[in-house]
Amino acid sequence: MTQETQTDDAVDRVLDERRGLSAADVAERVARGEVNDVPVRSSRSVGEIVRANVFTRFNAIIGVLFVIILVVGPIQDGLFGFVIIANTGIGIVQEMRAKRTLDRLAVIGEAKPRVRRDGTTVGVSSHEIVLDDVIELGSGDKAVVDGIVVEAAGLEIDESLLTGEADPVLKQPGDVVMSGSFVVAGNGAFRATRVGKDAYAAQLMEEASRFTLVASELRGGISTILKYVTWVLIPAAIALVISQYRINEDDVPEAIRRMVAGVVPMVPEGLVLLTSLAFAVGVIRLGRRQCLVQELPAIEGLARVDVVCLDKTGTLTEGGMNVTEVRVLDPELPVRAALGALGTTDPRPNASLAAIIEECTAPEGWTETATIPFSSARKYSGATFEVDGVRQSWLLGAPEVLAAHGEPILAEAEDLGAHGLRVLLLVRTDEPVADLTAAYDPARAKPAALVVLEQRLRHDAADTLRYFAEQGVATKVISGDNAVSVGAVAAKLGIPGAEHPVDARTLPADRDAMADILEKNTVFGRVTPQQKRDMVGALQSRGHTVAMTGDGVNDVLALKDADIGVAMGSGSEAARGVAQIVLLNNSFASLPSVVGEGRRVIGNIERVSNLFLTKTAYAVLLAILVVIVNVPYPFLPRHLTLLAWFTIGTPAFFLALAPNKERARAGFVNRVLRTAAPAGFIAGTACFTSYLIARDYYGGTEATRSAETSIATLTLFLVALWVLAIIARPYTWWRVALVATMALGFTLVISVPAFQRFFDLKLVGTTMPWTAVGIAVVAAALIEVVWRWIARRNPLPVVAA
Template sequence: MSVPSGLTATEVAERVADGRVNAAPPKQTASPWQILARNLFTFFNGLIGVLTVVALVFGGPKQALFGLVIVFNSAIGTIQELRAKAALDKLAIVGQAPSRVRRDGADAEVAPEELVADDLVLIGPGEQIPVDGRVATATGLEVDESLLTGESDPVVKNPGDEVLSGSFIAAGSGSFTVTRVGADAYASRLLAEASRFSLADSQLMGGINRFLKIITILIVPTAALLIFSQSRSGQSLRDSIVGTVAGIVPMIPEGLVLLTSIAFVVGVLRLARRQCLVQELPAIEGLARVDVLCLDKTGTLTEPGMVLKEVIGIGDGDPEAVLAALVKADDTPNPTMQAVAAAVPAAPAWAVREVAPFSSARKWSGADFGEHGAYIFGAPDVVLTGESLARAQELGADGERVLALVAVPSLAGGLEGARPLALVVLEQRLRQNVHETLGFFAEQGVTLKIISGDNAVSVGAVAAAAGVPDAHKVIDARELPDDVEALAGALETYTVFGRVTPQQKRSFVTALHTRGHTVAMTGDGVNDVLALKEADLGVAMGSGSAAARGVAKVVLLNNDFSSLPRVVAEGRRVLGNIERVSDLFLTKTIYSIGLALVVGLTAIPYPFAPIHVTLIGALTIGIPSFFLALAPNGERFRPGFVSRVLRFAIPAGVLVSGATLLAYWLARDNGESSLREDKATATITLFCVSLAVLAFTARPFTWWRGGLVLVMGGAFLLVLAVPFARDFFELGYGNAYNTSVGLGIAAVAIVLLGLVTWFGKRRAAGTRPPAASAT
């Protein structure tokens, strides 16, 4: 069927001038001002801002230094997010699939936003329809509208039928005339969604938000009690207000949300530098939680391309001439037909009467050449029987890809009366680093499932050569049960699955979910779309179909499967580190609330000034948590984040506050020391136990983690040693007796903290994964 010549350049220009162009919808990424506002105008920043003003008025600039955290947090968060936004916007453009159009009678590629009304758009397998239109020509055209309607069965489209943006071509080829563009298109929002940089909630952020809600509820009555008690403590109004501020400020985990967001954003930025486009921020979390990885054979274990090794005649006729004719009849050849085309001779001048494009569901393609016969080319175990099938399976057992060519009376009758002509053997090359890549996942405890539409025995041979564990556990997917529970059992038993249909791929993900697995699915073809969308983490190759890239959460733009370990490792680094810093921040909040409650109930002067809180917070939490949040980490995320953090933070917080209050009480009981010296004793005790909390959180020690703890301890000693710093932070060695008692109490608390941590880990054995060594 001839294709119309399309619009002329003049007609295109007229439509652009009239605004009838597929202008890109507003970016779903936040603007720089929105990013700044999101980082600046937060509840905790507002609370700290009010306390900063109060401290500035009653205590002077020195006591209000803690307010600088607003500036630092907002600046760091904004800069990191802007960097990630710029990187992702750039990658989204690189990964954008162009549209093929015919203008002035010639084919051209344009960006989707350059399409105009009445444009003639050419479409083929795997391509996503960018705008609404009406079919102009169709050759076996089948459109998958599952992303719009949820129905997985492809819809046959004939000239005059409507096609909607957001759907994609499952089989065949053709063209359509654009009817609606821009915001008028049915699913323009879906296309914008494909490159959105999302800050949507995740399971991890949900846990942190629960912490924040509880903390907010606790802060309000505790602060009220503290305000009341300090007004009755016998201090001056100025000292009472400054003491109240000092008690409230450390309760606020102002850096926890910031560092969580930064860890996510920096993870996205690092992956962007490796040509990995993360299309949704929570995908970073999915990377860390994955425990089952479903891999396609072609393009993942093997190189994308194939080479025709040999054509083995098993019947009468000239199979190479038939293959050449089939290649010529295919307007949109897939990689298999491209490999055949590179090796067969010039096509004979046979007129094409009918074409059946390749379909993943039926596993074959074909053409009817009238007096020269009708032929089908596809999977041997679908189109062959008897001895011919046995020979094909024997060849496939060595890992080669084998296809069969058969002659049929007519395409309309399908395989009825099929007569074998030839076996076509294609050679597949394993990817260069496939053994190292698969070895990484084995070490990380990720179970591999090889899922392919090819012959199961052949796929199993390739998987074994690639080093897939248990590659001998092979099954033909046509033998699998439909029942979800039974299917889940089969998935636990077998490793390699052949002759899998697109609908089965999606069913695999559903079945694995019923067993509590977090599933990642790789794919690049049209037959992978449903499974990619259903999986917790869909990973598509940059060279894959537009539809696959559109629904995947991560796109490997460099088409390199060996990048996947870096992707998974980045996710695990992010979540493992967030758990570490959560331990620190929640411990601080708990000990601060404990101190405030006891002080509030006893109406004694608060043991710290705001400047003390600023110093301890910076050295034991603020500075080290920034390094810990961005450091290498190989832990695998598991459910139970909230309970694990609380198991550490509650006893640690109680020990820190208990040791500090005991040291402060004994110091106040000593009539020879002043209130300033008593506060110095409390500050030294608090710092020592808080530094121990940092040390326990930083384990297992590496050279830099141990060095970080030592540097923070050295910085505090430096403050005590330098007269100017000591006076600025209102510290001193205090009363010698009090200081000695405080250090002794701190030592006992540190030993108890070690015992509590040890018992906690033994009790929760297996709930927190061991950390991988990091440098």
């Protein structure tokens, strides 16, 4: 191949890269399967939802027992199986609803990479990108496929999420771009060389954006509880099986029914279901508020947060800005022309530059020869222009960075910043900007003008900050802007400590020393992206659960390392990609809703856990006592199914979805076991005592077994109803109605002849029923005393309404 031919090929390639692929090129690659076919999943698949709800350890146990009862009969002793089927169906339906909500929100919040097709730039979904597509990049954009840079104007890419290297990498044409990296400065374009599953970070990206059921404190606690239950259940069930077969040798079906009746209530079958249900309903509720929950435990996690780190711009203030004044420092310099010219150097200007573009018109005859894109680490941007044959360089950025120490202009800028204004300094220098990226000398630059910008406070920010303060959640404002200016904005919002802002350039590098300063102060300015990350780590080192909110590329590292990352929907693609929660409506005021949902889930699951584990505790105790005393098990499966309906299953469903503002606390497992175990022990003891007295009173024969079971059922129902009444506190009209309805339902069952026959329950005489009531009253009083004693030793934190 001749040199001339090679040159022609190079020209053709440049032309193709400027125009991008044609529609025919795209169709050809799609037909060959050269498409980015790794979808960003926001939820589990339908198959995964069904499997997770159906194929559980306890469903397997209940399923086997259900089949056994279907064989020996009668059908009313198999009602527990139909309840499990209904509960599992409800769980699947609710999670499917949550999936649809999340999928819809994910589409709304999905970033659209800008791709060149047929000479125009269009936004397409990530999965529509094909091999050889030319993808444009600007500040905050994330590379969704691997490729080769074809254009670069000060293009700096952060690859820390892939390599761990914190420093941005300056990219030139021909350099490699890896999927998962993001742009921190400059702009450019790259050609896709690896798409779909071949891309470097395809699996990473899919996992990062998935609606997950990963480990959380709540789920981990429930798993621990279920592990304990399994350890107790297996030996108790084996002993019960042996006992009932020995007692009922002449009636094997009866022995089987009594054995199943003893094993079924040991299984807290609805606990996992109601946990998933509570989370799913939380996702749906937050979806209605335009909150995309990219990781399910984030709902719970934000409720446990005790420190919220806030980026000022885009979180406390709105994205847009207005130029209120251009204060010229040197009348001989063409200040407005220079500002207008700088506005033309960035095809995707940030909020400050966009305001300057609106204020200053671009001049004629200014030819750009080199640029420095803005970066949060550098704190300035600039460009070199050729004007009438003369080269001149202009820089725009933070006054304290561009001006020499001690310059009077710094005091002027600080005074403006103290009023909550954002101040930028424009300087003129004769040095080419290419020489200024690594080393800038303020002494060789001439201050030209101060650009004063006004930031618009979010109207709902003050109320949201007040909510966090009332809930005992500390707020830390960490911003890249001037510390005095940040402090002024914070003061307007009523943030405590705003009168003493800290310049982050004075912070020590040592984590412990930094943590000491963070504990004592609230507002920090001139914070670099790496410092934001270090601040989050320092707070976590002191035992804090930290949430980070932000919207820009300078927040990505901190968002990633925080316990909970919250990004604005209008923020950079990189910020949205690493956050667990995305506020699609860009409203900071949505955070209390997320906190509220988390508290509802945590508090309510703790409530219903007490119900389920009280049942497990008394079931295990009854099995042990039956084995020791060597008597028939007091119940048939239908009786305990009836009790579960009215004291656990139905009320737990309503309580799991009720409002709850209790603050999240650590120690979920210990707290639940500490209350459920004694309640179950007292309930089981009261029930077995009534049963033994009834056996002695009625004769303990086959003919009197129904009467004896009825007395045991009445006692256990009354005690379990009191447990429900305690758990339902504090009372509201619907909670009182719920408890009363459950009591009425059981009363109908033992009063209506048809129900009596179906459930084989009939109270005989008055002596034993009133004895059962008396025993139940004593047991209820004991449970009340024990729970009050436990509550005094572990008081709830004071929570604002």
